[in-house]
Every structure is written in C-alpha cells, then in structure tokens.
Amino acid sequence: GLEVVDNEFFITEDNRKMLKLAKEANSIV
Structure with missing residues (x-):
C-alpha cells in the first residue's frame, strides 16, 4: 500500500x- 501512495505522491x-x-x-508567450 505504501508503494502505491508513494507513486501517487x-x-x-x-x-x-x-x-x-x-x-x-x-505567461511568456
């Protein structure tokens, strides 16, 4: 589960x- 949360982050x-x-x-254009 932590890996999924990390990926999403x-x-x-x-x-x-x-x-x-x-x-x-x-903004530049």
Whole structure:
C-alpha cells in the first residue's frame, strides 16, 4: 500500500511541476 501512495505522491508532484512550467510558458508567450 505504501508503494502505491508513494507513486501517487510522486506523480502528483511531477504533474504540479509540469503545470507550473506550462503556466510560465503561457505567461511568456
């Protein structure tokens, strides 16, 4: 169970970084 939670946490963290990069890219453009 812990492994699944860890995976979801890392995936969420990665998604947040991607969303942040996307927002910055949109702001620049």
